[in-house]
Amino acid sequence: MRGLMQSKQLLISSIIEHAAKFHGNTEIVSRTVEGPIHRYGYRELCARSKKLANALERLGCELGDVVGTLAWNGYRHMEIYYGVSGTGTVCHTVNPRLFPEQIVYIINHAEDKYIFLDLTFVALIEGIADQLPRVAGFIIMTDEADMPETTLPNAVCYETLISAESDDYKWPQFDENTASSLCYTSGTTGNPKGVLYSHRSTVLHCYTGGLVDTLGFGARDTVLPVVPMFHANSWGIAYLAPMVGAKLVMPGKDLDGASVYELLHSEGVTFTAGVPTVWLMLLQYMEETGQRLDTLKASVIGGSAAPRSMIETFQNKYGVQVLHAWGMTEMSPLGTIGTLTARQEGWSVEEKIELQSKQGRGIFGVELKIVDDDGADLPWDGKTFGRLLVRGAFVAEGYFKGEGADAFDEDGWFDTGDVSTFDEYGFMQITDRSKDVIKSGGEWISSIDIENVAVGHPGVAEAAVIGIEHPKWDERPLLIIVRAQDTEVSREDLLQFFNGKIAKWCVPDDVVFVEAIPHTATGKIQKVELREQFKGYVLPTVSAAE
Ligand code: AMP
Numbered sequence: 001m002r003g004l005m006q007s008k009q010l011l012i013s014s015i016i017e018h019a020a021k022f023h024g025n026t027e028i029v030s031r032t033v034e035g036p037i038h039r040y041g042y043r044e045l046c047a048r049s050k051k052l053a054n055a056l057e058r059l060g061c062e063l064g065d066v067v068g069t070l071a072w073n074g075y076r077h078m079e080i081y082y083g084v085s086g087t088g089t090v091c092h093t094v095n096p097r098l099f100p101e102q103i104v105y106i107i108n109h110a111e112d113k114y115i116f117l118d119l120t121f122v123a124l125i126e127g128i129a130d131q132l133p134r135v136a137g138f139i140i141m142t143d144e145a146d147m148p149e150t151t152l153p154n155a156v157c158y159e160t161l162i163s164a165e166s167d168d169y170k171w172p173q174f175d176e177n178t179a180s181s182l183c184y185t186s187g188t189t190g191n192p193k194g195v196l197y198s199h200r201s202t203v204l205h206c207y208t209g210g211l212v213d214t215l216g217f218g219a220r221d222t223v224l225p226v227v228p229m230f231h232a233n234s235w236g237i238a239y240l241a242p243m244v245g246a247k248l249v250m251p252g253k254d255l256d257g258a259s260v261y262e263l264l265h266s267e268g269v270t271f272t273a274g275v276p277t278v279w280l281m282l283l284q285y286m287e288e289t290g291q292r293l294d295t296l297k298a299s300v301i302g303g304s305a306a307p308r309s310m311i312e313t314f315q316n317k318y319g320v321q322v323l324h325a326w327g328m329t330e331m332s333p334l335g336t337i338g339t340l341t342a343r344q345e346g347w348s349v350e351e352k353i354e355l356q357s358k359q360g361r362g363i364f365g366v367e368l369k370i371v372d373d374d375g376a377d378l379p380w381d382g383k384t385f386g387r388l389l390v391r392g393a394f395v396a397e398g399y400f401k402g403e404g405a406d407a408f409d410e411d412g413w414f415d416t417g418d419v420s421t422f423d424e425y426g427f428m429q430i431t432d433r434s435k436d437v438i439k440s441g442g443e444w445i446s447s448i449d450i451e452n453v454a455v456g457h458p459g460v461a462e463a464a465v466i467g468i469e470h471p472k473w474d475e476r477p478l479l480i481i482v483r484a485q486d487t488e489v490s491r492e493d494l495l496q497f498f499n500g501k502i503a504k505w506c507v508p509d510d511v512v513f514v515e516a517i518p519h520t521a522t523g524k525i526q527k528v529e530l531r532e533q534f535k536g537y538v539l540p541t542v543s544a545a546e
Contacts, residue, residue: 013086015203015243028045034146053083055161070103070116072228085199094107137155140155193403206239222248222270227302247267279314280310297320306357365393382429418433419444447477
């Protein structure tokens with residue numbers, strides 16, 4: 001028997017309509033690329049999205065067309081999110097940190113009809129525009145006063161484009177499974193692959209993201225997503241903040257410690273989210289200047305493993321609760337998050353930090369399992385690790401244009417490429433990317449475990465571990481270190497530091513010091529490049545073994 005409830009389609013336009021009606025004066029505060037701070041409320045955001053929707057129709061954008069953005073977190077980017085997806089056009093957020101060749105590849109692959117870009121990226125796009133034959137025009141996200149001289153063909157000023165339009169616009173109603181936005185994975189090997197979200201998947205992800213034990217912020221909160229809108233829709237915050245009516249603070253292009261701190265402090269931010277490298281810069285700045293964060297209640301750390309020392313500093317020194325989260329672009333992106341249960345809240349500080357160093361519990365809407373190489377389920381005992389598979393209503397069922405099909409099986413499971421354990425509480429711990437685990441004498445060594453311990457040493461700014469070929473053990477770990485400023489930590493100090501913190505056979509065979517560690521466009525350590533850089537490196541333990 002069919003239920004007798006309305007089958008209203010879940011559309012992104014309903015989020016901004018809701019925010020305009022019930023949180024019309026709640027602010028979106030943006031640090032603009034041009035410099036000044038800009039403020040307005042959700043009512044105006046909705047009205048300007050509608051002007052943009054009218055402009056897009058005038059430009060000939062139709063259901064299923066794709067338009068690209070190269071933009072920081074800011075109010076105009078929000079208008080594009082809603083104005084574009086609301087009309088049924090697909091909003092393709094391009095990660096401007098990718099190499100120019102990759103940007104050319106994905107803009108052409110996605111068949112972007114127009115490109116919206118912040119002033120910061122005009123020179124970048126001018127340099128590649130002749131390789132983008134399908135793009136009909138470039139809309140520069142500024143006003144007439146700041147409009148630059150540009151060689152871009154058909155360049156239009158954003159404010160001029162929308163000022164000619166009415167804010168009277170009725171959002172079209174269509175099938176909730178229609179594509180809404182497109183985001184390419186950073187692709188450490190091969191070309192980036194496109195993840196094509198639907199209106200339904202986005203709204204469902206938003207509902208789950210809003211649960212108190214997921215991100216759980218609300219209308220009393222002020223939220224600053226440091227995570228960019230081009231990194232999996234700022235982990236859903238660009239949709240969730242208007243849905244729940246949270247004040248939104250958009251940091252623009254400056255993500256250094258001082259700039260982020262200034263906004264956290266001056267806007268009374270209560271909730272924030274970002275990758276560990278950003279928090280490293282913030283914590284360093286606060287350490288140097290002796291600043292405190294009085295309003296901040298919680299900080300989400302994800303994208304890479306949150307080092308234990310970072311969790312300790314946030315919580316024990318600054319009183320900010322850490323929510324360690326794991327996810328993927330392919331998952332919209334939330335998968336697990338480390339909120340504690342009532343019983344766990346009663347544990348000792350040490351025990352809690354230990355648990356929070358794991359990536360957290362599965363959230364509703366995502367099924368998770370670990371399997372061995374034959375696909376057999378593995379136990380959740382906190383020790384056994386295996387390939388992590390996921391499925392759910394906001395997990396990709398395939399990549400754009402059918403690429404990477406081998407990551408998806410016939411039962412709908414997506415192979416994340418991560419290796420993890422689950423403990424008896426359902427807390428998952430990422431051991432590694434499957435291609436980064438170090439295979440030593442038939443055992444697996446987690447590079448993340450070693451890195452986490454190493455960054456706890458005060459002389460270490462950043463650490464990376466890769467496997468180096470070894471005649472006896474197949475592979476052994478090499479620790480690559482960027483020293484903290486004005487410190488002289490030695491190889492011996494570091495090797496000593498592992499005593500009692502990890503199993504003896506997991507202690508790296510050698511340590512090298514470098515000026516910088518390469519990162520991907522989403523802030524992850526680029527292990528492929530490090531492996532290339534240290535190809536042929538001879539470990540001191542090799543001669544001993546021969
Ligand atoms: P992306 O799609 O760029 O967000 O990258 C997803 C990948 O980042 C995952 O498959 C993991 O390898 C890694 N990742 C995300 N969050 C975490 C975390 N908390 N700890 C360890 N790795 C993470």
